[in-house]
Amino acid sequence: MRERDVTQDLRVPWEEDPGELYEHAPCGYLTTTPDGTIVKVNETFLAWTGYTREDLIGLRRFRDLLSSGGQIYHETHYAPLLRMQNDVHEVAFDMVCADGHRLPTLVNSVLGRDPDGLPRLIRTTIFNATERRGYERELLNARRAAEDSERRVRVLQEIVAELAAAPTETGVAEALVRAPAPAFGASGGSVWLTGARPGELVAVSATDQGVSEAAAAEVARRGDLHVVGAPEEADGQLPGLAEAMREAGRATVVLLPLTTGPAADDADVRGVLAFGFAEPRRLSDSELRVVRLLGQQGGQALDRARLYDAARQREERAILLAATTREMDEEPRLTARAKRLVERLVPDVAEWASVRLQVGPAGLLAESGGPAPDADLLTAQIEEVTTAGEALWPAAGSGNAVLPLVVRGRVLGTLALRTGAEPGFLIDLADRAALALENARLYEQERAVARTLQRSLLAGTLPQDSRFVVETHYHAAAQDLEVGGDWFDAFMITPDRLAIAVGDVVGRGIDAAATMGQLRSAIRAVASADAGPAKVLKKLDRFVDRVISARMATVAYCEVNLASGTMTYACAGHLPPLLHEPATQARYLMGARSAPLGSRAGRRERVEDKVKLASGSRLLLYTDGLVERRNRTIDRGLDLMAREWARRRDAPTTGLASGFADLMVGQEHADDVCLLCLTLGTDDRMERSIGADPMQIALLRKEMRAWLASHQVDEESIQGVLLACSEAVANAIEHGYRNDPFGQVEVSATVSAEAVEVVVADRGVWRPARTDVARGRGLQLIRQVMDHVSFDRSAGTVVTMRRTRKGDS
Amino acid sequence: MNNVAFARRGPASVVTLSGELDLANAPLIGKAIAGNVGDDALLIDLTKVSFLDSAGVRLLDFIVGDMDDRGRAIRLVVGETGAARMTLQLCAFRDDLLSTDLEKAAAELGA
Numbered sequence: 001m002r003e004r005d006v007t008q009d010l011r012v013p014w015e016e017d018p019g020e021l022y023e024h025a026p027c028g029y030l031t032t033t034p035d036g037t038i039v040k041v042n043e044t045f046l047a048w049t050g051y052t053r054e055d056l057i058g059l060r061r062f063r064d065l066l067s068s069g070g071q072i073y074h075e076t077h078y079a080p081l082l083r084m085q086n087d088v089h090e091v092a093f094d095m096v097c098a099d100g101h102r103l104p105t106l107v108n109s110v111l112g113r114d115p116d117g118l119p120r121l122i123r124t125t126i127f128n129a130t131e132r133r134g135y136e137r138e139l140l141n142a143r144r145a146a147e148d149s150e151r152r153v154r155v156l157q158e159i160v161a162e163l164a165a166a167p168t169e170t171g172v173a174e175a176l177v178r179a180p181a182p183a184f185g186a187s188g189g190s191v192w193l194t195g196a197r198p199g200e201l202v203a204v205s206a207t208d209q210g211v212s213e214a215a216a217a218e219v220a221r222r223g224d225l226h227v228v229g230a231p232e233e234a235d236g237q238l239p240g241l242a243e244a245m246r247e248a249g250r251a252t253v254v255l256l257p258l259t260t261g262p263a264a265d266d267a268d269v270r271g272v273l274a275f276g277f278a279e280p281r282r283l284s285d286s287e288l289r290v291v292r293l294l295g296q297q298g299g300q301a302l303d304r305a306r307l308y309d310a311a312r313q314r315e316e317r318a319i320l321l322a323a324t325t326r327e328m329d330e331e332p333r334l335t336a337r338a339k340r341l342v343e344r345l346v347p348d349v350a351e352w353a354s355v356r357l358q359v360g361p362a363g364l365l366a367e368s369g370g371p372a373p374d375a376d377l378l379t380a381q382i383e384e385v386t387t388a389g390e391a392l393w394p395a396a397g398s399g400n401a402v403l404p405l406v407v408r409g410r411v412l413g414t415l416a417l418r419t420g421a422e423p424g425f426l427i428d429l430a431d432r433a434a435l436a437l438e439n440a441r442l443y444e445q446e447r448a449v450a451r452t453l454q455r456s457l458l459a460g461t462l463p464q465d466s467r468f469v470v471e472t473h474y475h476a477a478a479q480d481l482e483v484g485g486d487w488f489d490a491f492m493i494t495p496d497r498l499a500i501a502v503g504d505v506v507g508r509g510i511d512a513a514a515t516m517g518q519l520r521s522a523i524r525a526v527a528s529a530d531a532g533p534a535k536v537l538k539k540l541d542r543f544v545d546r547v548i549s550a551r552m553a554t555v556a557y558c559e560v561n562l563a564s565g566t567m568t569y570a571c572a573g574h575l576p577p578l579l580h581e582p583a584t585q586a587r588y589l590m591g592a593r594s595a596p597l598g599s600r601a602g603r604r605e606r607v608e609d610k611v612k613l614a615s616g617s618r619l620l621l622y623t624d625g626l627v628e629r630r631n632r633t634i635d636r637g638l639d640l641m642a643r644e645w646a647r648r649r650d651a652p653t654t655g656l657a658s659g660f661a662d663l664m665v666g667q668e669h670a671d672d673v674c675l676l677c678l679t680l681g682t683d684d685r686m687e688r689s690i691g692a693d694p695m696q697i698a699l700l701r702k703e704m705r706a707w708l709a710s711h712q713v714d715e716e717s718i719q720g721v722l723l724a725c726s727e728a729v730a731n732a733i734e735h736g737y738r739n740d741p742f743g744q745v746e747v748s749a750t751v752s753a754e755a756v757e758v759v760v761a762d763r764g765v766w767r768p769a770r771t772d773v774a775r776g777r778g779l780q781l782i783r784q785v786m787d788h789v790s791f792d793r794s795a796g797t798v799v800t801m802r803r804t805r806k807g808d809s
Numbered sequence: 810m811n812n813v814a815f816a817r818r819g820p821a822s823v824v825t826l827s828g829e830l831d832l833a834n835a836p837l838i839g840k841a842i843a844g845n846v847g848d849d850a851l852l853i854d855l856t857k858v859s860f861l862d863s864a865g866v867r868l869l870d871f872i873v874g875d876m877d878d879r880g881r882a883i884r885l886v887v888g889e890t891g892a893a894r895m896t897l898q899l900c901a902f903r904d905d906l907l908s909t910d911l912e913k914a915a916a917e918l919g920a
Binding site for chain 2 (some may be wrong): 777
């Protein structure tokens with residue numbers, strides 16, 4: 001094989017004419033002078049551009065064939081570059097063809113120079129770049145589309161994130177209405193949500209008025225995406241839409257159902273998103289895909305928000321129910337509990353609420369809020385509900401719900417409300433209310449039984465004796481508590497021995513009342529002439545070991561020997577008896593203390609103590625309700641009680657106990673109060689011997705006042721007797737013993753049903769009264785206040801005075 | 810002394826007695842009054858006196874006499890009932906001296 005000479009052109013099988021090659025080369029050739037004037041052009045260029053040689057040669061410059069932008073580029077880049085570097089490659093120019101259309105080209109030029117280096121001519125090749133430009137444009141469009149798509153996806157992502165974060169339907173709607181502007185360049189949007197009833201559509205958020213609600217409702221019904229390109233397209237298709245579009249100046253409107261899934265899956269429509277464009281707008285397939293996706297995301301977000309709303313409402317309802325039940329439980333009494341219920345429901349649940357209960361002859365009514373509905377209608381409704389045991393629901397949006405309050409199949413009453421709350425919740429509410437009210441009713445019933453039992457147990461007659469007076473008082477708590485276990489008793493052990501007791505059983509209600517009765521009987525059974533308080537308590541301990549409910553009961557137990565004027569007492573965990581003897585301070589008997597009955601931890605060794613009781617003494621046994629207050633210590637309570645007890649030293653025994661209870665606790669007291677007052681030594685005779693000291697007279701008066709009071713002597717007689725007695729004693733001291741500071745004045749007094757008689761005797765020296773006007777006044781006073789007065793001056797002076805008692809004290 | 814209290818009411822001295830007024834304390838109370846009232850009208854409030862004997866009456870009688878002698882007005886205020894009223898009525902004190910109303914008595918004295 002011969003070596004090929006590549007320096008030579010290959011010989012082709014036909015004749016290649018160089019002129020032919022120039023004229024019909026696959027590119028255009030132009031030869032121009034340095035100023036661009038065309039001097040030579042080939043046929044290819046003329047064919048492309050539609051010019052003739054006559055149009056161009058010597059007449060036109062290269063730049064004259066360029067578009068105006070190309071001409072500028074030619075001036076600023078092409079020509080300077082060519083001059084500097086003698087060639088220019090692949091410059092894109094649009095040639096303006098003879099018919100005016102533009103031919104995209106790529107241009108290469110070479111500048112030829114003469115031997116002196118001056119520009120001689122420019123050779124230019126022109127390649128047709130039509131195809132390439134199209135390709136570039138496509139690339140550009142594709143990039144722009146990708147960017148649009150990315151932007152839409154980004155907007156969509158943001159919207160989806162917002163939708164996910166929106167906790168309520170309104171929040172979801174607001175996120176949706178903001179979406180179309182950034183995603184599609186829409187001029188605004190509106191959102192409607194489907195309502196509770198089928199076909200109902202509620203506008204919740206709008207920044208655009210270009211869509212009619214009727215059209216949105218129709219789209220919601222159809223469940224398909226609607227893109228309306230012009231108002232005319234809407235005519236006859238979607239009601240009211242064409243008018244709305246024209247009015248708002250919308251050329252294109254999109255109505256998008258918000259569905260819980262792809263439309264093909266028969267998804268539920270939760271609402272409609274509509275948006276519009278002022279200019280006609282065609283949505284690309286990818287845009288439509290994004291629109292549909294937005295519809296699904298929106299629908300699902302609405303579903304979530306609805307579930308969330310429902311869950312939150314359920315939680316709120318549960319909290320409300322629990323709070324209502326708890327608040328009702330705080331009120332043990334039926335009336336108060338019913339009142340608490342209706343007050344709790346208004347205004348949180350209802351504008352007006354009323355509870356009617358069929359208890360007692362008159363029934364019970366608690367009402368709150370207003371205005372109350374028509375009474376006749378309500379009565380009829382209540383009757384219907386009570387008979388049928390079925391709730392009556394209000395007609396849509398107005399009227400009352402009336403629910404039966406049913407416990408164990410029995411209609412206890414009705415709960416009527418004006419409310420928008422859902423039936424399920426109201427039924428739950430009525431159930432709980434019924435149970436709480438029934439419990440209160442049972443409580444009332446038990447309370448009444450317990451009270452009756454307690455009253456009957458405490459109602460036994462108290463011993464009557466001329467030597468003492470026993471007064472008792474039982475005061476039930478003003479607040480709504482069950483009956484307490486406070487009790488008292490007084491009985492004769494022997495004709496000369498009186499037993500008194502006050503106690504407190506732990507607990508409340510029927511059990512406490514019954515236990516109290518047992519304990520009382522037990523004390524009566526074990527008390528005997530030779531037992532005494534310590535032994536009685538010991539036996540009670542054994543009793544309590546068998547009667548568990550009496551464990552830790554407290555008792556103050558006293559036995560009074562009426563013959564000797566002594567008292568033996570013992571306190572088992574109980575507050576100390578309060579003793580007031582004539583002419584002394586009131587004092588608490590703090591001895592003989594031991595633990596409550598049946599106590600395991602306390603000191604169970606039972607002790608007793610003995611005190612001498614002066615005639616006229618007053619003893620108070622009581623339960624803690626008398627002294628205990630939340631706002632003060634028990635010590636202060638006891639101090640106060642001792643003072644008050646001393647102040648009532650001279651009060652008549654009748655009504656003493658109840659009066660003292662009122663004084664100590666008032667009407668509004670929180671606990672039961674039980675007290676027993678013993679007034680002793682109501683002897684019909686009183687004897688005192690006092691020194692010749694005026695200070696002694698006051699003490700005598702005090703003692704005598706108490707003694708007279710204990711005999712129910714009327715106040716006027718008491719004042720008279722005390723005055724006469726004082727004057728007689730003063731007379732004895734001032735005159736009889738004026739020279740004898742150690743003289744004694746003997747005073748003896750007797751009281752009978754008819755009269756009081758006082759004898760005052762001294763052994764002093766009598767001095768006629770007439771010499772002393774002032775003393776004479778004292779004698780005069782004695783004569784005035786006493787019905788009968790006599791003086792015996794045989795040995796000292798004996799004044800005998802008598803005053804007849806008034807009828808009833 | 811805790812059962813005597815003094816006050817002024819316009820031109821009158823007011824003496825309020827409380828508790829028992831008897832042989833044991835009348836002299837002391839008398840001294841306290843003499844030392845505490847001025848040379849003007851006197852109002853003695855006895856409504857809180859729980860006992861009044863002839864020694865107390867003697868004291869009041871002395872004070873009234875002294876005031877009369879000096880041409881000064883005096884009123885004794887006693888309750889509608891009570892120990893002081895009983896004793897003073899028994900001793901037949903003049904009606905113009907007694908009053909049941911502190912306000913009225915004060916007004917009569919120009920207080």
